[in-house]
Amino acid sequence: MVKKIITLFSLLLIMTEMNAQKQNIQNAINSLKEKDVATAKKYIDEAVANPATNTNAKAWMLRGIINQAIIIPSEYLPKLQFILDEKMYEIDLASANSLKGANPNAFEEAVNSYNKSLSYDKKYSKQEVMPLITAMVLLGFNSGINEMNSSKFNEAAQSFQNVLKVAQIDEGKPFKGEAGFDTLFTNCKLYQGNCYYQIGKEDDAIPLLEEAAKNPITQKADVYVMLTDIYERKGNTAKWSEVMKEAKAKYPNDKRLINNEINYYLKLGKGEESIAKLKEGIAAEPNKADLHIILGQTYYNMATPKDEKGNAKPAPANAKELEQNALKSFSKAIELDPKNPYPQFYSGILFFNTAKDLTDEMNKADDKKYKEIEPKRNEQLNLAIPFLEKAKTFTEAEGLNDGNREMYKQILSGLSQAYMITDKAEKSTEMQNLLNKQK
Known part of the structure; x- marks a missing residue:
């Protein structure tokens, strides 16, 4: 008889505890109705932590919703509406957002809570x-x-x-x-x-x-x-070769991939090998402008070598000859494809970079030497400007995309600097304003 009384008393305690925790779920809902999200969260956290209701799908669902409300910016949405047991409720997001500082992992807590809820109610x-x-x-x-x-x-x-x-x-x-x-x-x-x-x-x-x-x-x-x-x-030469081969088969004319390949071989000291292969390609397809562009880039990269970190290395003895070969290749590409922005851009950048080198010399020179170099520098900028202007026009005509956006920024930057140095302040400002609008 005593054992039966104890058993009945134990069951009564369990039922009482379960009812108390279910009341916590209802209290959480009531607190949400009163826009008191902090109290609602306290009640629901207690409910899911207690063995009596820690497998209650509704409790975990509500906990997920409250944590989700914490991370949704109230300026985008004043209230989060949700359905629970076929009833419509809402949470005031301004109140919920105030708890964000104390709940930095609210997103993860929401995901975990939803996972728990759905695992306990497969017929959700x-x-x-x-x-x-x-x-x-x-x-x-x-x-x-x-x-x-x-x-x-x-x-x-x-x-x-x-x-x-x-x-x-x-x-x-x-x-x-x-x-x-x-x-x-x-x-x-x-x-x-x-x-x-x-x-x-x-x-x-x-x-x-x-x-x-x-x-x-x-x-x-x-x-x-x-x-x-x-x-x-x-x-990783093996993986590089594997991926590049696959890339070129799918995107044979992508300029970035072409540049990557050229630079890769140049860093390996295989510039002459690259040129020989390009000339073979040009012999087979002499009217293909892209091949002449690539050849020009290869010549220019050989004239202006860089280390693995992108820092300039000493120029080779035949740098000027290589630059002239680059310009000839770009000129041929322009002849074959007059509205292609790339050979215009590369020609302009070649002259612009020469001007930049002369500017660096001017900054180290005395007044006499400075004045001797200045007209030579300005001459290079005046040669660069028409090419960069055409590159800008043709790029805008074809529309900005992931493939040409970075080039377009460089065009605007180059023109802004070139115009400023050559006393075209208004045009310089115009280019800078355009550059500032680019993401």
């Missing part, structure tokens, strides 16, 4: 879950894009990682059959790989970029540019 309502996790995906993705465009690559990489964590909620089942998510998640991996590349985390970047190179959604020349650059820096 997709109608209730999808709006919430979709909002998390879009928040993380847009944050990552904005951070990446602002060169905040560490933060962007984390934002994209957050999105990929959301993608794995319940092993990705909520997103199956939902249009657009496969593409978004695939792009997340590419962008995360780009961020790691930008901050020098090459070992983290490689698997993401190699996956991107194999996926039709993200397969683009940019990926191969990054991969060849990484393998070159690592000194």
Whole structure:
């Protein structure tokens, strides 16, 4: 009889505790109605920590929602609406945002809570879950894009990682059959790989970029540019050759890949070998402007060698001859393709860089020598300006893209400096203003 009384008393305690914790869930909901998110969070954290309700799907779902509300900026959305047990609720985001400082891991806590909730309720309502996790995906993705465009690559990489964590909620089942998510998640991996590349985390970047190179959604020349650059820096000749061969087969005319290959062989001291191969190609296709551009670049790179860190090395004895050969090649390319911005740009940069070298000499010279060099410097700038102006016009005509955007910035910068030195202040300001608008 005593044992039965004890057993009944124990069961009564368990039921009492369970009811108390269920009341915590309701108290959390009531606190949200009163815009008291801090108290709601306290109640729901107690509920999921207690053995009586730590497998309650509703409790974990509500905890996920509260943590999600903490990270959604109230300036974009005043309230977060959600459905729970087929009832509509809302959270005041200004109140929720005030808890962000005390909850720096709110995004991860939201993801973990949703995972727990769905694991405890395999018959969950997709109608209730999808709006919430979709909002998390879009928040993380847009944050990552904005951070990446602002060169905040560490933060962007984390934002994209957050999105990929959301993608794995319940092993990705909520997103199956939902249009657009496969593409978004695939792009997340590419962008995360780009961020790691930008901050020098090459070992983290490689698997993401190699996956991107194999996926039709993200397969683009940019990926191969990054991969060849990484393998070159690592000194992995076999992988560099493998990736470059694949890249050239898919994007034979991409200027960045062409430059990477030229520079790679030049660093290995194989400039003459590159020129011989290019001349063979020109003999077979004499009217192909791109081959003449590449030949010109090769001559110029040989005339102005650089070390692995990009610092100038001593010029060879035949540097002037190599520069003249470069100009002849660019001139031939312009003849074959008059509206191609690249030979115009490279010709202009050659004269501009010569002017820059003369400016460096002027800064070290006495007054007499300074005045002797100045007209020679200005002559080079006046030779550069028409080429850069045409390069600007033709680049704008074809439209800015990932392949020519960096060149366009260099054109604007070169023109701004050249105009300023040659007493064309208004034009210089115009170019600088255009440059400032570029991301």
